[in-house]
Each structure stands twice: as C-alpha cells, then as structure tokens.
Amino acid sequence: MPYDYKPLPYSAPPGLSGPEPRHRVVVVGAGPVGLAMALDLARLGIASVVLEDKSSVMVGSRAIVWSERSLQLFARLGIVDQVMARAVPWSIGRISHGDDEIFSFDMAGTTTGRFPPFANLQQYHIEDILIARALAEPLIDLRFRNRLTGVDQDGTGVELSVKTPDGPYKLSADYLLACDGARSLTRALMDLDFEGEFYEERFLVADIEMEADFPAERWFWFDPSFHSGQSAMLMPQADNVYRIDLQLGRLANAGEEARPERVIPRIQAVVGPDFDLEWVSIYTFQSRRLAEFVHGRVIFLGDAAHLVPPFSARGANGGLRDVENLGWKLAAVLEGRADERLLDSYNRERVQAADENLRDSARAASFISPAPGVERLFRDQVLTLARETAFAREWVNAGRLAVPCIYATGAPDDPRLPDEARPGAAAPEARIGNGWLLDQIGPGPTLLAINCTAPDGLQIPTLSVRADPALRARYLGDAERALYLIRPDLVVAARWVTAEPRAVSAAIRAMWEGRE
Amino acid sequence: MKLITDPNLPDHDGFFAELLAAHRGLSDAESQALNARLILILANHVGDRETLTEALDLARGR
Ligand SMILES: Cc1cc2nc3c(=O)[nH]c(=O)nc-3n(C[C@H](O)[C@H](O)[C@H](O)COP(=O)(O)OP(=O)(O)OC[C@H]3O[C@@H](n4cnc5c(N)ncnc54)[C@H](O)[C@@H]3O)c2cc1C
Numbered sequence: 001m002p003y004d005y006k007p008l009p010y011s012a013p014p015g016l017s018g019p020e021p022r023h024r025v026v027v028v029g030a031g032p033v034g035l036a037m038a039l040d041l042a043r044l045g046i047a048s049v050v051l052e053d054k055s056s057v058m059v060g061s062r063a064i065v066w067s068e069r070s071l072q073l074f075a076r077l078g079i080v081d082q083v084m085a086r087a088v089p090w091s092i093g094r095i096s097h098g099d100d101e102i103f104s105f106d107m108a109g110t111t112t113g114r115f116p117p118f119a120n121l122q123q124y125h126i127e128d129i130l131i132a133r134a135l136a137e138p139l140i141d142l143r144f145r146n147r148l149t150g151v152d153q154d155g156t157g158v159e160l161s162v163k164t165p166d167g168p169y170k171l172s173a174d175y176l177l178a179c180d181g182a183r184s185l186t187r188a189l190m191d192l193d194f195e196g197e198f199y200e201e202r203f204l205v206a207d208i209e210m211e212a213d214f215p216a217e218r219w220f221w222f223d224p225s226f227h228s229g230q231s232a233m234l235m236p237q238a239d240n241v242y243r244i245d246l247q248l249g250r251l252a253n254a255g256e257e258a259r260p261e262r263v264i265p266r267i268q269a270v271v272g273p274d275f276d277l278e279w280v281s282i283y284t285f286q287s288r289r290l291a292e293f294v295h296g297r298v299i300f301l302g303d304a305a306h307l308v309p310p311f312s313a314r315g316a317n318g319g320l321r322d323v324e325n326l327g328w329k330l331a332a333v334l335e336g337r338a339d340e341r342l343l344d345s346y347n348r349e350r351v352q353a354a355d356e357n358l359r360d361s362a363r364a365a366s367f368i369s370p371a372p373g374v375e376r377l378f379r380d381q382v383l384t385l386a387r388e389t390a391f392a393r394e395w396v397n398a399g400r401l402a403v404p405c406i407y408a409t410g411a412p413d414d415p416r417l418p419d420e421a422r423p424g425a426a427a428p429e430a431r432i433g434n435g436w437l438l439d440q441i442g443p444g445p446t447l448l449a450i451n452c453t454a455p456d457g458l459q460i461p462t463l464s465v466r467a468d469p470a471l472r473a474r475y476l477g478d479a480e481r482a483l484y485l486i487r488p489d490l491v492v493a494a495r496w497v498t499a500e501p502r503a504v505s506a507a508i509r510a511m512w513e514g515r516e
Numbered sequence: 517m518k519l520i521t522d523p524n525l526p527d528h529d530g531f532f533a534e535l536l537a538a539h540r541g542l543s544d545a546e547s548q549a550l551n552a553r554l555i556l557i558l559a560n561h562v563g564d565r566e567t568l569t570e571a572l573d574l575a576r577g578r
Contacts, residue, residue, distance in 0.1 A: 377548055377549065377552050378552050378556070380549070381549055381552040381553045381556060382556060384549075384553065385553055385556060385557070389557075389560075391560040392556065392560075395556070
C-alpha cells in the first residue's frame with residue numbers, strides 16, 4: 001500500500017504575537033537527525049524548539065538501513081519497539097559478478113542477538129515515528145512550516161529570523177543546532193563551505209511495491225547481464241516495498257533517466273513485470289564535509305555537516321552518531337556541569353568519524369564505479385579472483401557496512417582487556433541476567449565494575465556485575481576483573497584491571513573536559 | 517626497511533622465463549589482467565602492509 005503523506009500540524013507560534021523568552025536550544029530541521037537530537041536532549045531534561053520548513057514528510061524511502069547502534073539509540077529514545085514492529089531485519093548479503101553469485105556473508109554472529117546487525121525501514125516511517133514521539137514530548141516544541149531565514153550570533157547566543165505562513169518572527173537561543181540537511185541554509189547564511197569531492201557517477205534509486213518472496217537479504221550485482229557494465233542492488237523494506245539502486249554511469253542524463261518509460265524496463269529486467277513503481281530519484285554522490293562542526297554557538301550535525309555516498313548505511317546512521325555524541329555534552333554545558341570546552345570534543349570526535357566515513361565511502365565508490373583504465377582493471381580482477389579464492393572475496397567492496405568510529409584517545413587502558421571494548425570504542429552490548437547491559441547504563445556516565453568493586457566516593461553511579469562467559473568475552477578477555485568508565489553516549493572512556501581511585505577520578509575529570 | 521631487496525629467490529632465471537611464458541599469446545588487455553591478478557595474489561601472500569608500501573614506493577622509483 002502506498003505511503004500516506006499526511007499534512008503535519010501547524011499553529012501560529014507565540015513569537016508572532018510578542019517576543020518569546022530566550023530558549024536554551026533551537027534545532028533547525030526535523031529530519032531524522034534533528035528529531036533524534038531534540039528527543040535525546042529531552043531525555044536529558046533539556047527543552048528545545050524545533051523549526052521545520054516542510055508541511056509533510058518527504059517522499060521516497062531515502063535512508064532505509066538502520067544499524068545496530070542506531071537501533072540502540074532508538075531504544076534510548078523510546079521508539080525501538082515501533083521501529084522493529086515494522087522493520088525488516090537482515091544479516092545476509094549476496095554478491096554477484098555477472099549472473100553468478102560469487103559469495104555471500106552473514107553478519108548474524110556480530111551482534112548479541114538483541115537487535116539484528118541491520119534493520120530496513122523507509123526513512124518516512126522512521127520520521128513518522130520520531131514526529132509522533134516528539135509531538136508527545138512536553139520538552140519539545142516542534143514547529144512545522146517554520147522556516148529559518150536568518151542567523152546572527154555573538155559570544156553568548158544566537159538570534160534567529162523565522163518565516164511562517166502567518167508572517168516572520170524572531171527567536172533567541174543559547175545554542176542553534178543546525179540539522180537542516182544537505183542544502184543547509186544555516187551553512188549558507190554563515191558563509192561556510194563544504195570541502196571535498198563530487199562524483200560524476202549517477203545512480204537511480206527506486207521504490208517498488210510487489211508481492212514477492214525475495215528473502216530479507218541485501219543483493220548486490222557487479223556487471224549483471226540485466227544491467228550490463230554497471231552495478232545494481234536490491235533490498236527489502238517494510239510493506240512489500242523493495243529498493244532498487246541502479247548505477248547509470250557518468251554520462252547519464254538525470255531528467256531523461258528518471259522517466260517511467262526508461263525506468264520501468266530496467267526494473268523489469270531485475271524483478272520481472274509485476275510491480276508498482278512508487279518513487280524514483282536520480283542520485284549523485286558527494287564526499288564532502290565542513291572543516292569544523294562547531295562554530296561558536298552554532299553546531300552542525302548530520303547531512304548539514306557532512307555528506308557521504310550512501311553505499312554503506314553511513315548517511316543517516318552517521319548523523320545519529322553525531323546526535324548521541326553531542327546530546328550529553330550539550331546538556332552538561334547548559335546545566336553548568338561542564339565547561340563549554342567539552343563541545344570541542346564533539347567537533348574533534350565527529351570530524352574523525354566523518355573522515356573515516358568519507359574515506360571508506362570513497363573507497364567503495366571507486367570499487368563500485370571504477371574509473372576507466374587501471375581502476376577498472378584491478379576491480380575486475382579482484383572480482384575474477386573472488387570466484388575462486390577466499391582472500392579476494394574480502395577485497396570485494398560493495399560498501400563496507402558502517403561500524404561506529406573508535407575515537408582517538410590517550411585515556412587509561414590495559415592491553416590485557418579485549419580490543420573491541422577499548423577506550424574510544426562503542427561499549428559492546430551483552431546480556432546480563434534477564435536484561436541487557438546497555439539498558440542499565442546512563443543517562444549519565446557509569447562505572448561498570450566487573451568482578452570487582454569500584455573505588456568509593458566518586459560521585460557517579462556504579463553498576464557491579466559478575467562476569468558470565470558472554471560478558472567475559474566482550475569485556476574481560478583473559479583478565480580476572482576490570483573497571484570500565486562508560487560515557488553517557490555508551491562509549492568506553494577509560495578502563496583498568498587494577499584501578500587506583502586517583503586515576504579513576506582523573507579519568508572522570510578528563511571525560512567532562514573532553515580531553516583526547 | 518622490511519622489504520627484501522637483496523637476492524632472495526632461487527632459480528630467478530627460471531621464474532623470469534615462466535613469467536614471460538605465462539604472457540605468451542595474450543593480448544595486451546589479457547596480459548594486463550594477468551599482471552593485476554598476480555599482484556593481488558602476491559600481495560595477499562606477502563601479508564604485510566608495510567612491506568607492500570615499501571614495494572610500491574620502490575616500484576614508483578621513490
Ligand atoms: C534521493 C535520496 C536517496 C537517499 N538514499 C539514502 C540511502 O539509501 N541510504 C542512506 O543512508 N541515506 C540516503 N539518503 C540520505 C539520507 O536521506 C540523509 O542522510 C538523511 O536524511 C540525513 O538526515 P538529516 O536529518 O541530517 O537531514 P534531512 O533528512 O535532509 O533533514 C533536514 C531537514 O531540515 C529541513 N530544513 C532545511 N532547511 C530548513 C530551514 N531553513 N528552516 C527549517 N527547516 C529546514 C528540511 O525540510 C528537512 O526536513 C538519501 C537521500 C536522498 C535525497
């Protein structure tokens with residue numbers, strides 16, 4: 001059934017009839033990033049106004065693949081059950097060259113089983129769920145058809161101009177969070193430019209609805225006979241909707257290629273004649289980012305801060321990683337628990353992550369659409385070898401699916417403990433008792449004491465657990481015990497096998513100061 | 517320097533002849549493809565990133 005694009009509620013904002021009190025946070029943009037940002041702040045007790053230009057959710061599935069880490073964030077935001085009720089979980093990917101499957105992989109073993117490695121759901125469904133949740137949240141003032149038109153900041157706050165159907169008004173805020181997407185007006189108003197590359201390659205993305213029994217898997221073809229010389233991808237979404245991505249090459253004319261009489265035969269070649277075409281878009285890729293994500297009291301997140309080719313679930317998922325990194329830091333600064341310097345660590349860490357995403361997606365781009373000549377030669381020979389040799393299968397790069405960045409840090413560490421949970425890494429999930437470890441951490445920082453007791457008098461909550469084999473594998477390795485300091489965004493801050501109270505309190509201080 | 521640049525391969529004359537023989541009768545494109553496969557296979561066999569970077573640098577004349 002086609003998605004029902006309901007109009008979003010509008011009522012005249014108070015600022016039209018008189019000055020509004022100064023707000024702590026204004027979020028611009030109610031895409032997945034802006035909405036998740038406002039919800040994460042609300043969870044931490046921080047109120048915000050969210051300004052959104054559009055009057056209905058945008059058409060087309062757009063971002064469909066949500067990573068385990070994003071599902072964990074959705075759990076903290078209270079929407080994961082709704083997401084999983086509709087989403088299509090998957091873990092198997094199949095790669096073909098020509099018309100032969102050359103190999104498949106299964107990522108099922110990479111998670112604890114609470115969530116699948118990936119779940120597919122159209123971005124419009126995710127936005128619907130986030131919007132409903134935000135509208136029900138007293139700390140969020142979500143204003144549709146409110147378009148940001150001007151930004152002006154001094155050292156202490158930001159003045160905004162906003163346009164509505166009933167006229168313009170002004171707002172002031174301590175911080176402006178720019179989540180206004182790839183064409184960010186905030187970016188333009190502040191004269192900031194993206195740095196990086198454009199690709200000439202064009203891809204066609206289409207949503208089709210069909211009754212079919214394709215398994216819940218990601219299928220990727222290099223040079224299939226149905227789309228010779230190019231690549232293709234097929235993935236399931238909710239409600240019998242499938243996503244097809246077709247590489248069109250460098251010379252393709254976007255307007256021409258998006259016409260149904262061009263699109264439909266191409267899709268028929270993949271899935272046969274019985275489908276309804278719901279949405280088509282021609283997509284070009286960019287690998288670009290802002291030099292800095294923090295500009296005084298204006299902070300950029302999501303597509304407004306960085307744009308990557310969407311081969312590997314790095315677009316929206318990367319934006320959600322920005323959200324969880326910033327939320328606890330901004331809350332602590334606003335409540336006077338931390339100095340403003342802590343926000344520099346958002347810039348440092350998320351720039352590092354963006355660069356990793358840009359690097360990895362540029363590598364995937366050159367494998368999926370190699371330049372003619374030697375790039376194409378090596379790409380094709382990797383594919384040829386992959387038919388027979390295990391090593392070459394690993395070299396095949398149809399988009400390395402996103403894993404969270406491991407932030408660079410010199411925080412206390414002990415080499416006896418497992419690499420996976422080292423400082424800077426996302427804290428691994430593990431079952432404990434009848435529940436899950438990560439549910440018991442936060443909303444603030446937490447000391448996780450495994451087979452030991454935490455030093456006294458440290459003013460942060462301690463979670464003491466006995467290690468069972470699962471927890472041991474992820475957190476202890478060969479060590480008998482360990483103390484972990486876990487940040488509110490569920491990133492490991494520091495860890496010890498033998499913890500000195502002074503070292504632990506120094507690490508806690510370093511965390512609040514955002515030291516590297 | 518991890519890359520071995522001193523003599524290391526017994527019967528190198530034999531290998532050289534075998535390498536050329538493998539290309540005999542191939543078109544330029546087929547030869548290029550064979551070379552590419554060979555590089556990939558040998559790189560995996562070497563299995564050491566630093567050595568490979570040194571080998572690339574040497575090959576580029578740096
Ligand atoms: C055709 C297409 C296909 C895509 N496919 C994929 C994919 O397969 N996989 C993937 O990971 N990603 C994909 N993406 C990218 C993905 O949609 C984005 O990464 C994601 O939406 C980023 O979220 P965001 O919240 O940062 O920005 P957006 O979702 O763009 O949200 C920005 C919001 O800001 C609002 N806004 C803008 N300016 C103003 C203003 N001045 N005042 C008020 N509001 C404003 C906009 O209306 C919008 O709602 C695709 C995108 C497109 C367009």
